[in-house]
Amino acid sequence: MSDEPRFTFGRGQKLRGRGAFKPVIDARACSDGGAIAVHGCPNNGSANRIGISIGRRAGTAARRNRIKRMIREAYRLSQHELPHTAPGPYDLVVIVRAHEPLGLDEYRTRLADAMRHIHATWQKRTNRRNATEAKPRTAPTDLESPPGV
RNA sequence: GCACCGGAACGGUCGCUUGGAAUCCACCCGGGUUCCAAGAGGAAAGUCCGAGCACGACAGGACAAGGUGGUGGGUAACGCCCACCGGCCCGCUGCUGGGUCAGGGACAGUGCCACAGAAAAUAGACCGCCUUGCCGGGGCUUGCCUCGGCAGGGUAAGGGUGAAACGGUGCGGUAAGAGCGCACCGCUCGAUCGGCGACGACCGAGGCACGGCAAACCCCACCUCGUGCAAACGCAAACAGUUCUCGCUUGAGACCUUCGGGCUUCAAGCGCCUGCGGUCCGCAGGUUUGGGAACGGGUAGCGCGCUUGAGCCGUCGGGCAACCGACGGCCUAGAGAAAUGGCCGUUGCCCCGAUGCUCGCGCAGACGCGCGGGUGUUGGGGAACAGAACUCGGCUUAGCGGUGCUCGC
RNA sequence: UGGCCCGUGGUGUAAAGGUAGCACAAGUGGUUUUGGUCCAUUUAGUCUUGGUUCGAAUCCAAGCGGGCCAG
Numbered sequence: 001m002s003d004e005p006r007f008t009f010g011r012g013q014k015l016r017g018r019g020a021f022k023p024v025i026d027a028r029a030c031s032d033g034g035a036i037a038v039h040g041c042p043n044n045g046s047a048n049r050i051g052i053s054i055g056r057r058a059g060t061a062a063r064r065n066r067i068k069r070m071i072r073e074a075y076r077l078s079q080h081e082l083p084h085t086a087p088g089p090y091d092l093v094v095i096v097r098a099h100e101p102l103g104l105d106e107y108r109t110r111l112a113d114a115m116r117h118i119h120a121t122w123q124k125r126t127n128r129r130n131a132t133e134a135k136p137r138t139a140p141t142d143l144e145s146p147p148g149v
Numbered sequence: 150g151c152a153c154c155g156g157a158a159c160g161g162u163c164g165c166u167u168g169g170a171a172u173c174c175a176c177c178c179g180g181g182u183u184c185c186a187a188g189a190g191g192a193a194a195g196u197c198c199g200a201g202c203a204c205g206a207c208a209g210g211a212c213a214a215g216g217u218g219g220u221g222g223g224u225a226a227c228g229c230c231c232a233c234c235g236g237c238c239c240g241c242u243g244c245u246g247g248g249u250c251a252g253g254g255a256c257a258g259u260g261c262c263a264c265a266g267a268a269a270a271u272a273g274a275c276c277g278c279c280u281u282g283c284c285g286g287g288g289c290u291u292g293c294c295u296c297g298g299c300a301g302g303g304u305a306a307g308g309g310u311g312a313a314a315c316g317g318u319g320c321g322g323u324a325a326g327a328g329c330g331c332a333c334c335g336c337u338c339g340a341u342c343g344g345c346g347a348c349g350a351c352c353g354a355g356g357c358a359c360g361g362c363a364a365a366c367c368c369c370a371c372c373u374c375g376u377g378c379a380a381a382c383g384c385a386a387a388c389a390g391u392u393c394u395c396g397c398u399u400g401a402g403a404c405c406u407u408c409g410g411g412c413u414u415c416a417a418g419c420g421c422c423u424g425c426g427g428u429c430c431g432c433a434g435g436u437u438u439g440g441g442a443a444c445g446g447g448u449a450g451c452g453c454g455c456u457u458g459a460g461c462c463g464u465c466g467g468g469c470a471a472c473c474g475a476c477g478g479c480c481u482a483g484a485g486a487a488a489u490g491g492c493c494g495u496u497g498c499c500c501c502g503a504u505g506c507u508c509g510c511g512c513a514g515a516c517g518c519g520c521g522g523g524u525g526u527u528g529g530g531g532a533a534c535a536g537a538a539c540u541c542g543g544c545u546u547a548g549c550g551g552u553g554c555u556c557g558c
Numbered sequence: 559u560g561g562c563c564c565g566u567g568g569u570g571u572a573a574a575g576g577u578a579g580c581a582c583a584a585g586u587g588g589u590u591u592u593g594g595u596c597c598a599u600u601u602a603g604u605c606u607u608g609g610u611u612c613g614a615a616u617c618c619a620a621g622c623g624g625g626c627c628a629g
Binding site: 006007008009010011014015020021051052053054060061062063064065066068069070072073074076077093104 | 163164165194486489490491492534535536
């Protein structure tokens with residue numbers, strides 16, 4: 001941590017396995033950005049993890065590989081600017097729609113916008129849950145006044 | 150149109166996967182860091198054929214089902230490749246050259262051939278042509294000619310239909326005709342010669358019989374056991390299954406009894422198990438609606454199969470070629486929500502524009518202008534189709550650039 | 559990855575190798591004060607490319623597109 005931040009992208013930062021994608025999508029925190037849509041969900045680990053889901057409608061295998069590598073490169077280069085604190089590091093699932101492949105900078109801005117949106121969503125959710133636990137089943141009315149803000 | 154070749158290269162930097170080495174953390178499993186090496190294709194694609202490999206089945210044979218189909222060769226094998234033969238098309242004509250063909254059998258049998266047409270398959274006869282008899286009319290040279298009708302016979306030349314009409318053209322022949330006869334061509338059969346063979350050349354005979362469709366059923370010859378690396382094999386959570394086990398002592402009560410005892414409930418103690426706790430002590434709970442152990446099968450998961458192979462490169466030799474042999478050298482991707490990427494620079498390739506030099510042709514004949522080719526400088530642009538998933542040999546499809554030959558404009 | 563099936567107007571569906579139909583939809587005209595109903599009429603198709611055949615939606619081959627199953 002004392003060193004300069006490095007831009008690695010190892011196996012621990014990838015979503016792996018058949019069962020890893022479904023809970024993230026079922027968490028229903030999604031930011032739709034046209035060409036790509038990002039689902040997010042806090043995990044209990046120490047760092048953000050990302051998984052890319054790209055269907056056959058996006059093109060042939062070579063084209064799908066190309067888009068996937070661009071998104072991965074965009075995530076790799078901007079991983080330290082993305083939020084990974086507060087409600088926790090996130091598991092991300094990027095859903096790729098059918099589109100013409102974009103440039104690297106375009107993917108970086110879209111990814112950052114989506115991450116900000118998801119981060120805000122989860123901050124709101126955790127604040128609401130803390131409020132309801134603080135005053136159990138007495139006041140469902142004061143949803144818009146969470147304490148501590 | 151055919152054949153062949155290429156599918157960018159180098160460097161820097163940030164990353165990914167695999168392998169190796171060093172080092173650090175960790176009881177083990179494993180993980181981190183640094184360095185080094187390697188890292189998509191001609192189609193990796195479609196999954197259309199053929200194999201290897203794995204498992205299951207299988208004495209042998211036959212049937213069924215599917216596939217292939219000129220001949221000879223190549224190959225591990227093929228529906229692939231090479232050479233040749235034959236048919237068709239194109240060009241040329243002094244030679245033959247190029248393209249293309251699922252190219253066995255229609256005397257084994259069954260079936261189909263719409264419409265049109267007289268007739269569509271052991272031929273048959275609508276209009277015709279010719280002829281005989283009878284009846285009627287006309288003509289005149291009075292026994293012939295001609296016209297019409299009815300009945301009978303001979304023909305298949307001509308007509309029109311059709312994709313296709315039972316050899317074609319010509320001459321002879323005939324009442325009219327007809328392979329009825331002859332010549333050439335086609336067809337069938339036979340002999341000889343050449344060729345491993347498909348077949349070809351040539352000679353003779355037959356007077357023509359045998360329409361087309363088998364990518365219609367079918368017959369003949371040959372080939373094929375089925376399933377597929379998510380195969381197969383190893384380790385193995387969870388859930389379910391099977392088996393075993395859950396004790397000892399004392400006291401009290403109920404029941405049975407062959408009076409030896411058996412069975413069960415409650416309470417206490419010892420033992421055992423679980424949790425708290427670093428350990429002992431201790432505390433709490435459990436000790437048959439539950440717990441523990443073992444077993445085989447095996448899911449998730451992990452490993453293996455997994456990359457040395459009918460392999461690649463070079464030289465020499467054999468063969469018309471496909472291909473084969475000998476020798477030498479090389480090791481060259483192994484992922485698993487799935488690794489080969491991003492950025493920068495230089496060079497090479499292609500296109501466009503500007504410009505310099507040079508060559509050829511045309512106009513002009515002094516300069517010059519236009520077109521085409523080669524080469525240099527500079528600016529801008531582009532680079533397709535497409536990503537290994539067990540591995541090979543082919544085919545097909547997608548698609549960029551170049552070279553050579555040929556054809557057309 | 560492996561296996562199986564199917565492609566006919568815009569939609570749904572027929573058609574033994576011999577003229578591609580039917581219904582709904584769409585367009586135009588008529589009927590009606592207008593709309594609907596009804597009547598008449600028009601447009602539009604065999605997934606693509608080759609081959610067999612006199613002739614192909616049908617038979618054969620290759621490709622393209624879509625769907626289903628195993629895991």
